Every structure is written in C-alpha cells, then in structure tokens.
Amino acid sequence: MKNPLRGCAVKQHTVIDSPYGALTLVAEDGVLCGLYMTDQRHRPPEESFGARDERPFAGAEEQLEAYFAGELKEFGLPLRLTGTPFQRTVWDQLRKIPYGETRTYGQLADALGNPAASRAVGLANGRNPIGIVVPCHRVIGASGGLTGYGGGLERKQRLLDFERGSALF
Template sequence: MTSAATAAKRHTVLDSPYGPLTLVADDGVLCGLYMTEQRHRPPEESFGVGDDTLFAETEEQLKAYFAGELKAFTLELRLHGTPFQRGVWEQLARIPYGETRSYGDLADALGNPKASRAVGLANGKNPVGIIVPCHRVVGSDGSLTGYGGGLERKQRLLDFERGTALF
C-alpha cells in the first residue's frame, strides 16, 4: 500500500565515476542522492520511477561536477530531517570545494562545541551526499572517518576535489 507521503516520490538511477547514484525527488524537488550499499538508504520500492525530465537539472549539475567544471551545486533541495540535522547539513554545504572540516569545527560553527558526536550522527543521515558534501568532514586529526558511501569512495571524492585523483 502506498501512502500519500510516498506517492509523490520518484527516483532514477544515474551512472557516475563512483558507481550508480539513486536520485529521489519529492513532488519534483530533489530530496535524496544515495550510493549503492549506503547506510540510511530508503528501500527503492518506497517510491516510483521518475520521468526523464524530472531529474534533468540534477543530472546536468552532477555531470559538470564529475567533469571538474562545477564547484558548487545550485539545486533546489527538500531535506527531511530534524532542525539540528538540517543545521548540520547547512554547515556542510558551506565547506568549500576541495577543503575539509572536522566534526568539532562543525559543532563550533553551530555554537555547540560539545556536539561533535551529534554532528557525526547528523552527517551520516545526510540524504543528498555529494551535493551536500558530507565527504568533506574528517576526524580532528585529519583522518578519514565514517562515510555512508564507504571510506574508499570518500577518499576518492576528496582526491578528486583536490586534483589528486587517479582514475
């Protein structure tokens, strides 16, 4: 049985240098970008297949990003989460292309320096990876820490943005 909340959700799968990406829209607005085997990925049967035009702008911007031509996305997003999670995701979107921040840096930016663990949990629930760049968050010592798409993908995305990727 499909609920009214999921009836308007549509998806498509886009090939990328980092594997297939499942794009999800809610009433025509992007609300999800999921990698294969990603934690917190909704079941695909919870939404229908979108038409070719629904995701055209998202696909265009992602292709430009993967070509190294786009440094910041300008897509309309509908992010479902708690106020704290949405605050973390807003901070993620402010991390410049090719740079990283620690969980503690984000907690400080939110005015709650003791919230790094909560920031990490919110970071992990980011529904639009790559576009809201949760891959740019590292441990306080600069080490790679958890990433819903896998640490290998995280390293590859960081290397790509720094211009050191080996394809």
C-alpha cells in the same frame, strides 16, 4: 504535485552512472530529496523511491555531470532536506564547506555554537540524504584522518582526492 488520491507528495527516481558507481536520485514533487550510492548505509528501501521517471532530474544530472568533469564547484539545485531541525542545521553547515576543503566534526560543532556536539554532528552527517550535493564527504576526524562515510571510506577518499585535483575521471 500532490497525489489527489492520497493527498501526499509524489516521489520519483532515476538511476545515473557516475565515477563512483550508480547513483539513485529521488525527487519529491519534482524537488531533489535524495541522492544515494549503491550499498550506502542508511539508504531507504527501493520501494520508497517512487516510480522511475527521468523528467524531474535533468538539472541534477546536468550539474552532477559538470561536477564530475571538474567544471562545477558548487551545486545550485533546489533541495528538500527532510530531517530533524538539528540535522538540517548540520546539513546547512556542510553546504558551506568550500569545494576541495575539509572540516572536522569539532569545527562544525563550533560553527553551530555547541563545541560539545561533535558526536551529534557526526550522527547527523551520516544521515545526510543528498550525498555529494550536500558534501558530507568533506568532513574528517579531529586527527585529519577519514572517519565514517555512508558510501564507504574508499569513495570518500576518492571524492576528496578528486576535489583536491589529485584524481581526475
């Protein structure tokens, strides 16, 4: 749905509760294009989210509820990921990491055919606009330790623990 007055995409948002605090869902022309945590690094300004409207988010809310209940392992939502071609390639790789597993930045760089790109992979990972659904929390450092997460390392650890079955909500 285009705005006939401006000829640009119509954005809408809603805010839902989760075990990780409030999540802001953003849609562009009815397609999920953002999922942001409170105090998330690289979170766009609120005024860029469009009008508050729950209607475009029924499917996303349903799948997130099932995920948090431990009933959904893979999201099946239409997504609009806006970024550079490299970022979109990294985000596509993130969606291939199975539920409950992790990969290192180096492993993702190898999967992209560029073993020297682990730092660039990390930067792209940090700019992921649809957290949880595009599971950037499943990426860890080469030593196996947690490194950077836009939603904070505590949330990252909680998400990983949840997916591994060591924490239920």
